[in-house]
Structure formats: structure tokens, C-alpha cells
Amino acid sequence: MILEVTILDVKPNMTVEFETAFKTASAIISSRPGYISHELQRCIETTNRxxxxxxxxxxEDHTVGFRQSPDYQKWRSLLHHFYDPFPTVEHYELIV
Incomplete structure (x- = not known):
């Protein structure tokens, strides 16, 4: 299993719209082959993070299967305009 980790800084005053759009986007990502689960959490100290x-x-399920699919273009159009700066995505594997 691979854990994709992304810190999302949403433009100020757009968090409500982002959360609404993310609910729609969740259906896109959860339908992809190789998907297991996801969660979105809001930072307490920085409320737009x-x-x-x-x-x-x-x-590859993420980098090829999802990122190179037409579904990713839908995901992108729903969410990418909310970010400033654009996020960095990292992948982790379980050690212990």
C-alpha cells in the first residue's frame, strides 16, 4: 500500500467552496482502480490548510492510473483553482 500525502493551502475565503467541490471530487477519485481510501482534514491552527x-x-495506481486518466482532468477542473501555492504531493510506504 502507498500513502499519498498532500498539504493543500486553499485561498483565503474559499474554504466553503473548496469543501463543497471536494465532496464531488471524492466520488471521482474513489472510483479509480487501485484506490483504497482517502481522508481530508482541516488544520486547526491554519484554517485554510x-x-x-x-x-x-x-x-502507479496514482501516478499513471489516476493522473493520466480523463477523470484526473475532471478532478483538476474542480479543485486546482483553489490552491495557492500549488501543492506538492509525496508518497509514503509503511515501514513498521
Whole structure:
């Protein structure tokens, strides 16, 4: 299993719209092959910051299967305009 970790800084005063759009986007990502689960959490100290955790069966399920799919273009159009700066995505594997 691979854990995708992304810190999302949403433009100020757009958090309500972002959360609404994310609910729609959740259906897109959860339908992808190799998807296991995801969660979105809001930061308490910085209220326009979120962390997105997505579990995939393999790295390629995310980087190729999702990112190179037409579904990713839908995801992108729903969410990418909310971010400033654009987030960095990292992938982790369980050690212990």
C-alpha cells in the first residue's frame, strides 16, 4: 500500500467552496482502480490548510492510473483553482 500525502493551502475565503467541490471530487477519485481510501482534514491552527491522505494499492495506481486518466482532468477542473501555492504531493510506504 502507498500513502499519498498532500498539504493543500486553499485561498483565503474559499474554504466553503473548496469543501463543497471536494465532496464531488471524492466520488471521482474513489472510483479509480487501485484506490483504497482517502481522508481530508482541516488544520486547526491554519484554517485554510488541509491535508489530503489517499491510500493506493501501488504508486502507479496514482501516478499513471489516476493522473493520466480523463477523470484526473475532471478532478483538476474542480479543485486546482483553489490552491495557492500549488501543492506538492509525496508518497509514503509503511515501514513498521
Amino acid at each position: 488541509y491535508i489530503l491522505l489517499v491510500r493506493w494499492h501501488s504508486l
